[in-house]
Amino acid sequence: MKLKLKPAIARRPRAMMGKLASAVRSKIEMEKIRRRGGPARIRKGPPEALLGLRRFVANPRQFGGFVSGPALAATITREIDPAAGPVLELGPGTGVFTRALLARGVPEHNLILVEADPMLAARLRLAFPQALVLACKAGSATPEMLGGLRPAAVVSGLPLLNFPGREVERILAAAFSFCTADAAIYQFTYGPKCPVREEIMARMELSAQRTARVWRNVPPASVYRITRD
Structure with a gap:
């Protein structure tokens, strides 16, 4: 039974x-x-990618780099000279570009990571304990927060196309105020042209040059080098 x-x-x-x-x-x-x-x-692989997707869904206007792949990371960092000095990274997110900078030879203690998302900033501190992690908006950072460090280059993972013009101008002004005179900002975009509007470039006396088109990224992306005239 x-x-x-x-x-x-x-x-x-x-x-x-x-x-x-x-x-x-x-x-x-x-x-x-x-x-x-x-x-x-910090763990690599799917858990980290899922975190990036979750933060993107929560705030797509502020978080635009969860689809950045290794090809884009290698391309946006390939002109960085590890011996030139500290590197400022804006919007590192889950650390895709940060790891590419380390692979490029930049010492971890020479990394300055500015991340507005508190959860991601906390994870970055665990993943890169020797780096200086600032949990604030890129346009709100001040030279005092950097403790006297003068970046020789800037790598930006910020989705500038999603930001209003005034915020973009604040971000660029703050970044260049930290850096050495010949420093460049390396910015990626999924759009067809430089994500900084021409009137902003003219007002700030900046120039932009596309250094690469990364077809192996999803979606394809372009990298621009932005410098002072």
């Missing part, structure tokens, strides 16, 4: 085993963290 159980009762053993397995996994992760003596470093 078969014993018939109600569906709710039949599911209980499976649910209990699931809870037990989850508790064991949590215990193992906590033990790993305890043995390392601190929080786990």
Whole structure:
């Protein structure tokens, strides 16, 4: 004779085993963290990509780099001279361009990361403990926050096309105020031309040159070098 159980009762053993397995996994992760003596470093791969997607969905106007791939990261950082001095990164997000800068040879202690999203800024501090991470808007950063560091280059992951003109002007003015006289800003865009409007470029006496078109990114992107005249 078969014993018939109600569906709710039949599911209980499976649910209990699931809870037990989850508790064991949590215990193992906590033990790993305890043995390392601190929080786990930022994870690479799908969990990080999913975080970027989640932040993009929450605020698409402020977060535009979750689809930045390795080809774009390598291209936007390829003119950076690791020996020239500190590098300022605007809107590092999940750290795609940051890791490309490290692979390029920029020392971690020479990285200045300006990230407005508090959650992402916290993750960046765990991932790159030697870097200076500023949790503020790019246009709100001040030279005092940099503690005397003078960046020799700027890499921007900000979606400037989503920002009003005044904010774009504030961001560029702040970035150039931190940097050495010959520093350049490297900016990517998914649009057909430079994301900084011509009237802003003229008013600020800036020039822009497209250095590359990255077809292997999804969607394809262009990289511009913005310099002072």
